[in-house]
Structures are given as structure tokens and as C-alpha cells.
Amino acid sequence: MSYDHKIVIKYFILPWVKFLMETLPSNKSKRTSEKTKGSKKRSHKKRKKSDRKNKNQEKERSRKRQRQERKERDTESTSSDSCSNTDEESEAIWVEKKVELSHEVENYEQKIPSGSPSDDGIPYRTQLIPSVAPRLASNPTLSADELNRLKAKALRAKLTNSPNAEELEKKYEMEKKRAEGNNKVEIVPIVDSRGRLYDTTNPSASSSSLQHAGSPRQKRKEKIDTHDETGNRIHYFKDDDKLQLQHLVMQERLGTGKSMDAQMAGRIMGDKKFEDDLDYLDEHADKMARGKEQTIEQKRQFAIQDFKKSQDFINSCPYCFGQDKSPVAPMVSLGTKTYLALSTVTEMTSGHCLIVPIQHCLTTLELDDDTWDEIRNFMKCLIQMFHSEDRGVLFFETVISFKYQKHAIIECIPLPWNLSQDAPAFFREAILSTAGEWTQNKKIIDTAKGFRNKMVKDLPYFHVWFNVDGGMGHVIENAKKFPEWFGKEIVAGMCDLPPDRWRKPKKLNPRDKHKRVQEFVKKWKKWDWTQMLEGGEY
Template identity: 35%
Template structure:
């Protein structure tokens, strides 16, 4: 699959890529004839491999656990011991793609929210109520934990989406703030997600000061050590600013300026932090800042996708993919 050069006035260089990476490995079913032995084998696998464990504690502000779950299939009373024995059978282990609603191969993902699809990434509107009109998200197709550790081909596509979103919103006299919160790396439950928030230019100019102040003021509550509070990524970029496998909060103001904060205590850090700063900048009432994110009806979401797609049409770089 080859990529043509150029997007409007700003060409975006892309290397030739193959679409064979678009699809992830299909999940395998656990099927055994002997029920008792199968139960023992399954229990042993779960104990030996942590990736099969599913935490009952949902990530704050993110409903990744809304997908299919391993629910028991208990039958009603009246059948006695025989029905009880039928229920003692091995349950198929859910793959990461089935648990995560942002994995592109999950059949239950909200397809109606997808706006644009590339080779390794896609653009969608949020599943929850947007902070502002135009609020959207960039995600890799496969289950990646953070942009800090993704492959170059995924990194390049995310940059292409960012560039084109910046151009699209510039036409509306807006600037874009990009947010990424990376936590729970050991569990690999959270899908890499970059939230893109368009702001009026006069408000966006103040965004760096707002975020710096918010992080400095809250640092005493988060940090257990005297780590550097805020790292400017303007010169070195995200990848050269922090090591791999560190939880972090990253905010970018356009493409060439940003801050990254290494999260020292994940229990204290709210995954809604970045959006709450945006809400504060926009003067949203305080009682609305810390509520859980509300979902909208599918009809409203489809209308929002249609409106966004009309604006995105002239800047959609994925149309250049053969």
C-alpha cells in the first residue's frame, strides 16, 4: 500500500507501508473434552500469566470495561445438580482486543464514531460528551499503551492527523491542544489515545501558562519524591524527554511546543486532569469539572460525526492512501 505525497499546501512525507499489519492476531478458544482437566488447566494459566487477569477496578474517567465481559451463564432453578454440573465448564479467555473498545478489531467498538481510517491509526469522535465542538481522538488500531513506545509508522500517522487537524481548525481561527495520559502500563489495559481539543486562539495562547500553573500547584499532592515537575518537550520532543515504561501526562500546544510530567503516584493522579484544566480555561462551572464524563445518544453522535466530516473533508490526508 503506497502513500502519495502532499496534503494541501503542506506535504506530508510518508514511507510505503503494507496493509498486512492492519489486522491483529485473532483470538484462540480454549476447548477441551475433559471438563475437570480443562478447568485445572485454565486456572493454572490464569495464575501463571498476569495478562489474563481482569481488574475489577475501572480506570477513572475511562470506561474501557464496557465491552463484552465474562458473565456467568447460570440457569434458573428447578434443574438441580445436573444443570449445576453443566455450568462447570471452561470459559473462553477474552483477548485484549475484545476487552478494549478502542482496539480496531473489537467487533463491539463504536464504529459510528469513526471519521477517518489510515493504515495503522484512526480518527474518531469521543464516546462521551465532548468538552467542545470539534473534540476528537487519534488512536492506533492495535492495542498500544503510549505514543512514547509506538513504532515509527504509527508515530508518523499520528503526526499526520495532528498536522491536518491543526490546518482544519486554523481555518476556523482555532488552535489545537493535544492531551495524552499514560497510566497502568503494567496491566496494559489502557489504549493509547490522544485527545484533540480545539480552542479559540486567544484562549489557546494562555494554555501553556494554565497547564504549568496547574501542574505546579498540584505537584505536592501527587509526588512522593523530588522529581522534576515539568519537562519542556519543545527542543527534544517526547521520546527524548523521558525514558520508556514511565507513566506520564503529555500536553502539546500545536506541534512544536509541549510539556510532559512523569506521574510519580498513579493513585493520586486523576486521568481527567488535562480535560479539567481545559474546562477551567473555558470557564466551565466547577461542579461540572469533576463529574464523570457523560455519554450522548447515538443520534446526537451521528450528527456530530456528519458535521465534523464535512469540515474534515478538505484536510483528510488518508484519502491519499491507495
């Protein structure tokens, strides 16, 4: 760096830097002071605005108070004027009412002796009659969980010596009585929904086992000697010596004696080390033959649960009569065992109706002879009615599963006469196409000689009647692949109907029920056989 540059830095640049360094803080302080002044002004303005708002609000409140006071004064003045004008009238009315009441009381006292007591032991003249009837207890009864909580609260209060322990105990007893009073006792029948007897007895059990039946603490099993000292088998089950032939026959009729194949399959499924070998079967023969016995209490619980389940299905059934309800289906004619009703969904064709048994049954094969006589009467009358219109009619029943216990119904679908004559060929072809190549049962069962003699009530089936005498049936072996609308689909293919008529038809409006019944009765009245019954007239 040259000498001239040093002189310039020393005498010109450094003084300016010092000057700037001294002046910068003063500028910052000026800026901050200006900011504080501006913020103070703003806060002052805000305070003024808030004060103005408060003053305005107070003025409005005072004005409202003055208005209310004026209104009250006006109403008081008007009421005083009206009272002064009507004092004489009101006094006259009160005197008249008082005289009438006194006459009624005198007449009532003359009829009743002065000293005759009431039912409560209080004389009539001194007995108090409440002007308002006492309110009844509208509180609902407590559930089992709520009763348990109340009991726990009462016990806790008793253990802690709290003053309200007695009140809680009394409240618990009262609520318990109310809950027990609402319980409905029902007797479980001896047969199930299919007419099979419940097995609630244990003929092979001894008196000691009957006393401890169903107790959870009894986990030890009695050991039984199945072989003697030489290795020969002497017992298979512990009750071999106690069971007699009549007991075995009873088990077979009740259905409690399961098939050997089902028991064998259950043992194999529960054995992880199972081998399909004769040596393995010989070594584990006792284990494979061992059965799980049910106690009397377990059998009773099964009967109770099965009865509850069947009652729930019956209560929700749209075709059953209840204590306070009639069937959902529009009823046309009522017999003693069956009734004729219209469909609750969109009809396949005009005149689509149902023959329904009054008894809740899963198949029509479970019905007695009297019920079948009424079913045949309905079939004959419907055939004659539709024949007068130059139409035929098909009757079919579909039973796919017994699990949900659906009400058995026979659907009646009228068709043009030429199509009804070709219906057997259509149904035969459809059944053969749906049935598998390998089946355990006959694919098509001809029921011309009797439907009830050819079909079995314990297997799901589909059956169609072309006349009163019979038609053709098919045993459903695979319920998952067989559609519920099988018969309707065939009829829809014959008549070229859209899919919304048979696959998932819409539910009809229940408000139109009366109108639909009247239209059907106009044609049905001439052929209705129920008019011959007592009270069957229209």
C-alpha cells in the first residue's frame, strides 16, 4: 500500500466511519420512539371506540327497561279497569256456584249414613278424595346387569357402614320383585319344530351321576376296564351293561344315536396325528370309539335354546298368525287348516297367488291328511277359475334349507293355455341341466302316482304340480348352488318376463292390499270353496 492511500484512510475514511457509528444508535432510538408513540395513539383510539360502544349499549338497555315499565303500567291499568267492571258479575257467579255445590253436598249426605265407615275404615264425611289421580310407576324394569350393579352398590354401602345402606337394600329388593314379576314362564314342548322328540333323559345314568349332572366342578372321569387280564375286550362303553334294547331303540328314534360315519369323521378331524393305516386304527381303536356324553342339564339347555330359536322364527314369519298380528300377505280366503293369499312382491303374472298352511311347517310333507284335503280343494278351484279364462296354472314348492325354518308355501302362477301344455318339457330340461353329472338321488322323480309317497320330508327338494294329481320333483343335494327363484326363472323364460319379476322382485305397497284383494275376489268368489264353511260367506 502506498503512502497516499494510508493518508486517505487515516484522515478521510476513518473519521466518517466513527461518525456513522455514533449516529446509528440515535437513529434506532428515534425509530423505536416513533413506534411507541404510534402504538400509544392506536391504543388510545381503541379505548375511545370501546367506551363509545359501552355507552351506546347502556343507553339501549335503559330504553328497553323504560319500554317494559310502560307496558306493565298499561296492562295494570287495563286489568284494574276490567276487574272493577266485572267485580259484580264475578261475585254473582260465585254465589250461584256456591249454592249449587251446597245443594249437591246436602243430597249426598242424605244418601249416606253419618257414621258408616268406608272400606278404609274412615267415615265418608272425613274421607279425603284426591283431586288428581296418583301417578302410576312408569319406570321400566331393570335389566340383569343393572340389578347386579345395584346389588353391588348396596353391598358396598353395607360394608362401609354408610347411612343409605338400608335404602339401597330395600330398593334392590323392590326392583328385583318388579323384574321377576315381568318374567313370562313358558313350557318347552317335548318335540322340536320338525316333530322329533327331545332327548332330555339319561336312562343309563346312576343316581349319583344324576345328582351331580352338569356340575362344573366334576371334571374327573370314571376309568373303565375295557380289556381283561388276557387282553380280550369286555367293554366298549361304560354303559354297555346298563343299556337295554329298548334304550337303544329310543336313542335311534330320538335321533340322539348319531351315525357311525359321522362319529368317525369327527374323531379323525380332532386327531392331528391321524394316519390312514390299519395299524394306526388298531392301536387307537379305543380313542376313536370314545364318545362325548351329554349330561341331562346340557340336553335340557339344548331343548330350551332350540325352542327359543324356533319361536323367534315363528314371530318374525310373514305368513304366521300371532297373538296380536295377522299375516303380512294379503289374505283372500281362510279355511280351517290353510288359507289363500296374494303375493307380497311383484306378481309374475296376473292372478299370482299362494296356498299357505296355517301351521308353521318347513315342508308340506309334514302336514296331515286334513290339511292336504284343503290344499287340493284350493288347487281344484284355482284350476277351474283360470280354465274359465282360457289359462292354465302351475303349482310349485321350493325347500332349499331347514336352517332358517322358513314357512312352507305353494306358489300358484297362471299361464296361457298353450304355454301350460309345454311346461313339463321346460321343467324337465331345466332340472337336468342344473343337476350334476354324479348324484346320489334320482335327478327327476315322477310324482304322478302320489307326491307324498315319492318325496322325503328330511331332504331339501323342488316340486312342480302340472295338475292336482302330481308332477315332477328333484332332490336338492347342493343348496348353495340351487337358486331360490328356480321355478320363477323357468316361468319367466317361457313368458319372456324381465329379470326384476323373478330374481329380486320389489315389495308391493301394503296400502294397496285391500284394493288387490277386492280385484281378485271378483273373479274368485264364484269358485271359492270356503263359502261352504261356517262363517265363510262374503
